[in-house]
Amino acid sequence: xxxxxxxxxxxxxxxxxxxxxxxxxxxxxxxxxxxxxxxxxxxxxxxxxxxxxxxxxxxxxxxxxxxxxxxxxxxxxxxxxxxxxxxxxxxxxxxxxxxxxxxxxxxxxxxxxxxxxxxxxxxxxxxxxxxxxxxxxxxxxxxxxxxxxxxxxxxxxxxxxxxxxxxxxxxxxxxxxxxxxxxxxxxxxxxxxxxxxxxxxxxxxxxxxxxxxxxxxxxxxxxxxxxxxxxxxxxxxxxxxxxxxxxxxxxxxxxxxxxxxxxxxxxxxxx
Numbered sequence: 209x210x211x212x213x214x215x216x217x218x219x220x221x222x223x224x225x226x227x228x229x230x231x232x233x234x235x236x237x238x239x240x241x242x243x244x245x246x247x248x249x250x251x252x253x254x255x256x257x258x259x260x261x262x263x264x265x266x267x268x269x270x271x272x273x274x275x276x277x278x279x280x281x282x283x284x285x286x287x288x289x290x291x292x293x294x295x296x297x298x299x300x301x302x303x304x305x306x307x308x309x310x311x312x313x314x315x316x317x318x319x320x321x322x323x324x325x326x327x328x329x330x331x332x333x334x335x336x337x338x339x340x341x342x343x344x345x346x347x348x349x350x351x352x353x354x355x356x357x358x359x360x361x362x363x364x365x366x367x368x369x370x371x372x373x374x375x376x377x378x379x380x381x382x383x384x385x386x387x388x389x390x391x392x393x394x395x396x397x398x399x400x401x402x403x404x405x406x407x408x409x410x411x412x413x414x415x416x417x418x419x420x421x422x423x424x425x426x427x428x429x430x431x432x433x434x435x436x437x438x439x440x441x442x443x444x445x446x447x448x449x450x451x452x453x454x455x456x457x458x459x460x461x462x463x464x465x466x467x468x469x470x471x472x473x474x475x476x477x478x479x
Contacts, residue, residue: 220400228260228389229267235375235455237387238346240270244387245344247335248276250288250410252402253350257390259405261348262300276302277338277347279331281310283413290408303338307331310414323416339384351388353444354395358425360447366421372447375455392448 217225232238246261248254261274276295280288285306295302312318313327321329339347356373363369377386390398402409433440 218401218404220397221404223397224256224260224390224393224401225263225267227392228257229264231375231389231392231452232264232268232387234452235387237376237385237389238268238270238272241272242345243273243275243343244346244348245275245277245335245339245342246348247331247350248278248291249350249412250278250291251350251412252399252407252409253352253390253395255350255407255409256398256402256405257348257350258300259401259407260389262298274300274348275342275344276300276304277335278302278304279309279334280304280306281327281331281414282306282308282312283310283415287410287413290410294408303342307334309334314415324420327414336379336384344384346385346387348387348389350390352390352393352395352398353448354426355422356391356451357429357443357447358422361429362421362425365425372451372454375451391451394444 238244244261246254246258248258258274258276265272265274276291278288278291288304292302292304307330309327309330313323313330318326335347338344351373360370360372363371373388373391374386375388375391378384379386429443433443436442
């Protein structure tokens with residue numbers, strides 16, 4: 209299903225769909241028959257990513273499959289209650305499970321790493337396992353342009369590295385591609401699109417929410433944006449161009465880990 213067929217999209221919705229398409233094309237993210245797992249946390253970014261990819265299924269000139277992957281961190285085991293019904297109504301295959309990653313990361317079991325690091329590590333490890341189980345070729349994450357800017361400055365200030373967030377990363381010898389189709393879209397447009405699509409997003413119940421290094425950097429950047437009238441726009445546009453240049457792909461077939469061989473056939477993802 210392509211979603212909202214026959215309905216005119218708003219500016220914010222169209223920006224999400226078109227910017228994702230541009231990023232997907234420039235970074236050579238997809239190829240015919242690929243199978244994309246979408247990490248859906250329940251926040252606006254990942255939900256808009258899922259909706260955007262569903263729409264792009266009706267635009268891209270070749271077939272690809274999507275599957276929603278939701279790992280409830282365990283703070284509120286019922287927080288995702290609206291998700292299965294929404295996925296079923298929109299014909300999207302899914303894997304939904306409740307974990308204890310959040311409480312464990314905030315417990316005495318985790319003494320060596322920050323709670324956020326531990327929880328993120330556990331979630332990423334499980335997502336990789338699910339991609340292998342369902343024979344997914346891609347894992348799509350909902351990082352946006354705000355995340356790109358914050359990550360760039362965090363890397364620069366904390367590690368002395370000039371690095372952002374890759375749009376298309378290869379793992380396990382090319383067996384899995386981690387992609388970020390919304391990396392060129394500002395958060396404010398994603399929030400508007402989520403509201404206009406009436407997506408059933410829910411609040412993050414994590415006790416560390418709003419108290420992370422990323423949150424602190426976001427506050428610092430707000431001061432930097434005040435240096436000049438167009439500082440925010442210039443920083444966003446400049447880093448977006450730089451990241452696009454870093455991630456511009458070779459021809460699409462070069463991104464396929466099975467290049468040179470016939471594509472491996474898999475049973476379709478069941479809804």
